[in-house]
Amino acid sequence: MTRVLDDFSTGAGIEFSAYPRFQAFMSQLSHAKHRQGLILHFLPRVDDGRMMARLVKGIRVCDLGCGQGIALHLMAQHFPASVFVGIDNDASAIDEARQTTADLGLKNLTFQVKDAAAMEIDSDVSEKFDYITAFDAVHDQSHPLAALRGVRHMLAQEGLFSMVDIDAASHPAQNMDHPMGPFLYTVSLMHCMPVGLSDQGRGLGMMWGREQAVSLLEQAGFSHIQVLEMAHDPCNVHYLCHR
Numbered sequence: 001m002t003r004v005l006d007d008f009s010t011g012a013g014i015e016f017s018a019y020p021r022f023q024a025f026m027s028q029l030s031h032a033k034h035r036q037g038l039i040l041h042f043l044p045r046v047d048d049g050r051m052m053a054r055l056v057k058g059i060r061v062c063d064l065g066c067g068q069g070i071a072l073h074l075m076a077q078h079f080p081a082s083v084f085v086g087i088d089n090d091a092s093a094i095d096e097a098r099q100t101t102a103d104l105g106l107k108n109l110t111f112q113v114k115d116a117a118a119m120e121i122d123s124d125v126s127e128k129f130d131y132i133t134a135f136d137a138v139h140d141q142s143h144p145l146a147a148l149r150g151v152r153h154m155l156a157q158e159g160l161f162s163m164v165d166i167d168a169a170s171h172p173a174q175n176m177d178h179p180m181g182p183f184l185y186t187v188s189l190m191h192c193m194p195v196g197l198s199d200q201g202r203g204l205g206m207m208w209g210r211e212q213a214v215s216l217l218e219q220a221g222f223s224h225i226q227v228l229e230m231a232h233d234p235c236n237v238h239y240l241c242h243r
């Protein structure tokens with residue numbers, strides 16, 4: 001708390017590791033959300049059902065900012081013909097993700113500790129994935145534009161990117177009627193914005209909103225961006241992007 005208060009005057013940001021309970025907490029939230037919605041509601045609607053068919057047949061999938069790998073464990077179990085890779089720069093979260101993968105006996109899922117902002121210069125991953133997901137994992141990156149350019153770099157020519165993030169408008173005045181506005185801005189000020197400011201970062205915060213999200217996706221070079229609301233998850237919005 002003291003670090004957060006101090007940061008209001010310096011704006012220097014706070015590193016992720018200063019929130020030692022964050023990953024376990026996030027994992028609990030994601031578990032509840034993804035268990036209910038990912039396989040049953042979200043994936044069947046991606047690209048009008050075509051993504052589900054491709055996952056069943058077998059494709060290469062990456063989840064960026066995967067945390068403890070909740071979404072990946074579910075997908076790897078449901079789509080044994082597909083190959084999954086999780087990327088996160090938090091080594092302790094990846095340790096946890098690997099342990100669960102071993103416990104579940106999954107052979108089609110691996111993890112890498114990497115900085116999303118550095119993927120665009122990583123030749124090993126160039127055009128390597130058919131589908132990339134980022135669940136709640138772009139707004140608190142220090143360098144989100146570089147991370148999004150990295151996603152394009154990693155996508156195969158016909159690849160798709162699903163970015164799922166908090167639904168809001170970019171201008172605070174347009175969020176006056178947001179049913180969870182005060183709560184989400186508070187969480188953002190306490191965690192997302194400080195971590196996003198670290199490493200001389202952008203500090204978008206979780207209420208960065210649709211306008212900024214679409215603008216960053218365009219700047220990263222994505223051509224066809226759909227902004228899709230999700231009946232099963234009204235708090236978030238799905239940006240479906242073609243490479």
Ligand SMILES: C[S@@+](CC[C@H](N)C(=O)[O-])C[C@H]1O[C@@H](n2cnc3c(N)ncnc32)[C@H](O)[C@@H]1O
Pocket residue numbers: 016026027030064065066067068070087088089090093114115116117134135136137140141142143
């Ligand atoms: C809000 S959590 C979401 C985790 C997971 N996608 C989920 O839904 O449970 C954001 C994740 O992004 C990761 N992250 C933040 N900055 C990153 C970076 N530069 N490179 C890779 N991962 C990053 C964090 O470590 C964290 O696991």
